[in-house]
Amino acid sequence: MRRAIRKHATDFIALIILFVIAIGVSGYIIYNQDARPAIPLLEAKPKKLNFELSDAQAVTPGQGQSVRVAGVQVGKITEVHPKNGIAVVTTEIEPKWWNKIQVRTDATALLRPRTGLKDMFIELDPGGRGQRVPDNGTIPVQNTAPDIDPDEILSAFDTDTRSYLQLLINGAGKGLKNRGDDLNAVFKALGPTERDLNRVSSAIASRRVALKELVHRYGDLTNTLADKDREIKTLVTAADAVFRAIGSQQQNVQLAVSRLPGTLRQTETTLGKVNTYAQVLRPTLNSLRPAFRQLDTTNRQVLPFVREAYPITKNKIRPFVQVARPQVRNLRPAAVNLARATPDFTSTFHELNRFFNMAAYNPGGRQGLTGNPQTDSARDEGYLYWVAWLGQLTDSMFSTSDANGSFRRAALGFDCATIKSQVTANPAAGPLIGFSNALNDTALCGGDNSNSSFIPQVNLPVPIPGLKQTKAKAKATGGGR
Numbered sequence: 001m002r003r004a005i006r007k008h009a010t011d012f013i014a015l016i017i018l019f020v021i022a023i024g025v026s027g028y029i030i031y032n033q034d035a036r037p038a039i040p041l042l043e044a045k046p047k048k049l050n051f052e053l054s055d056a057q058a059v060t061p062g063q064g065q066s067v068r069v070a071g072v073q074v075g076k077i078t079e080v081h082p083k084n085g086i087a088v089v090t091t092e093i094e095p096k097w098w099n100k101i102q103v104r105t106d107a108t109a110l111l112r113p114r115t116g117l118k119d120m121f122i123e124l125d126p127g128g129r130g131q132r133v134p135d136n137g138t139i140p141v142q143n144t145a146p147d148i149d150p151d152e153i154l155s156a157f158d159t160d161t162r163s164y165l166q167l168l169i170n171g172a173g174k175g176l177k178n179r180g181d182d183l184n185a186v187f188k189a190l191g192p193t194e195r196d197l198n199r200v201s202s203a204i205a206s207r208r209v210a211l212k213e214l215v216h217r218y219g220d221l222t223n224t225l226a227d228k229d230r231e232i233k234t235l236v237t238a239a240d241a242v243f244r245a246i247g248s249q250q251q252n253v254q255l256a257v258s259r260l261p262g263t264l265r266q267t268e269t270t271l272g273k274v275n276t277y278a279q280v281l282r283p284t285l286n287s288l289r290p291a292f293r294q295l296d297t298t299n300r301q302v303l304p305f306v307r308e309a310y311p312i313t314k315n316k317i318r319p320f321v322q323v324a325r326p327q328v329r330n331l332r333p334a335a336v337n338l339a340r341a342t343p344d345f346t347s348t349f350h351e352l353n354r355f356f357n358m359a360a361y362n363p364g365g366r367q368g369l370t371g372n373p374q375t376d377s378a379r380d381e382g383y384l385y386w387v388a389w390l391g392q393l394t395d396s397m398f399s400t401s402d403a404n405g406s407f408r409r410a411a412l413g414f415d416c417a418t419i420k421s422q423v424t425a426n427p428a429a430g431p432l433i434g435f436s437n438a439l440n441d442t443a444l445c446g447g448d449n450s451n452s453s454f455i456p457q458v459n460l461p462v463p464i465p466g467l468k469q470t471k472a473k474a475k476a477t478g479g480g481r
Contacts, residue, residue, distance in 0.1 A: 046092035049075070050138040051109050051122060055146035056080050056087030058118035059111070067091045067122045069101050070208055071201035077122065086141050091122065102209065103137070105130030109144045120147065128212045359383045 005012055049067075059065065059080050067075035074097035079090035093101075104127035114121050133139070154162055176183060204211065225232060246253060361382045 044095040046075070046094060047098045048136040049091050049093050049103060049133065050136070051089045051091065051144055052083075052138060052141035053087045053089055053109075053111055053144050053146050054141055056089055056111070057147065057149070058113070058120050059087070059089055060120075063119075065120050065122075067093065067124055069097070069124050069126065070205035071198065072205040074101060074124070077120075088138075089122070100206070100209075101126045103133045103139075104128055105133060107133065107139055107143060109139055111145065111147045113147060118147075126208075128209065128216060359387075 053059075059077060061077050061079050065077040066073045067077065075091045075093035077089060078092050081088055081090075093103075101124075103124070106127035106129050108125045108127070110123040111120060112123055113119060154165070157165065359382060
């Protein structure tokens with residue numbers, strides 16, 4: 001076997017190539033057959049739809065007879081058979097159109113010829129108000145209409161009408177005699193129009209559901225308006241009254257219209273500012289977005305606290321608020337008066353604060369007490385410190401007293417030369433001449449009188465309430481130098 005293949009390798013390869021070509025051609029032919037089953041794993045299984053017709057004349061499966069919706073082919077006729085005195089035509093709808101057309105139970109179908117040679121097709125109107133027809137569902141005979149044959153049309157006419165129709169057809173034949181080329185040219189000229197109409201039909205088919213819904217809604221609207229004739233009459237009457245009122249205000253309307261440009265300009269300016277505000281607001285909202293995203297987490301974390309606080313608020317705080325509400329209403333006038341007086345209180349306490357700051361302000365504070373005399377002496381004490389110091393000195397000043405009461409010390413200083421000059425110059429000081437001679441004593445004033453001084457200390461009585469001052473007591477001490 002292998003030896004024979006090697007010997008006739010060329011012929012063997014040629015046979016294999018011819019076999020592959022035959023398989024490819026057979027597959028192409030089968031793929032383009034109209035009445036073939038779907039190829040598994042390569043094509044989606046088509047949906048079946050049955051039509052019951054009273055007459056299925058010239059319907060021949062496998063001859064490319066199709067199902068059309070608004071002029072667009074959506075499926076093919078695959079089978080026809082009689083059932084209970086009517087013809088049942090089985091079709092296969094392409095899966096890509098099945099969900100788009102959505103055939104309903106109120107769908108209608110017409111059997112029509114595509115050409116004069118009885119090349120039949122089914123024109124389908126999917127309907128729109130019934131239930132969806134399932135796969136392998138059936139459109140009943142009452143929703144379908146068969147093709148009308150010419151003899152049936154002619155049989156419906158009387159004798160005269162048939163004669164006139166015969167004359168019309170004969171006249172058309174005579175008119176088109178020897179004009180086949182012209183008629184062909186006309187049909188060729190209509191080719192672009194036919195293609196455009198085909199695109200229009202395809203677009204309408206893709207939008208047929210929306211158009212059907214629009215027509216349906218429009219029908220509901222007209223029916224509703226027909227039932228509301230009185231309301232419409234009232235509406236027209238009211239509109240007439242409104243228009244009459246507007247007509248009577250013609251000057252005001254003109255004034256409003258004249259002010260409209262300014263209003264529109266102001267609106268434009270306002271919208272510009274709003275646009276600027278929106279541009280500023282947008283980053284703010286973007287910045288707040290993370291916080292908003294955390295609200296759920298925050299709410300979940302706050303929920304235990306709310307559950308715990310709710311009974312307290314309900315059972316304790318709420319009764320307290322209900323009891324306190326009348327007293328709060330009574331406090332309202334006082335609170336109003338207090339609010340009016342608050343600015344004066346604020347100013348008063350502000351000035352008092354300034355006064356106490358001036359009296360008690362100590363820049364160094366207690367921090368100045370370091371135990372070092374040099375640094376402690378540098379402290380800047382406030383007025384209250386010195387007031388206490390003044391009280392201490394005053395108490396020390398009046399600490400000496402006797403049976404006659406308290407007295408205060410005083411010191412007078414002068415030298416011996418001054419005393420002698422005053423005694424000599426004053427004639428009334430005669431009794432003091434002996435005292436002046438005593439000042440010449442070197443033991444009292446020293447050898448140099450000009451450098452000697454005499455400092456007497458005098459205790460002056462100070463009147464104290466409750467004590468009677470009877471006399472002044474003076475003590476003098478002196479020294480020389």
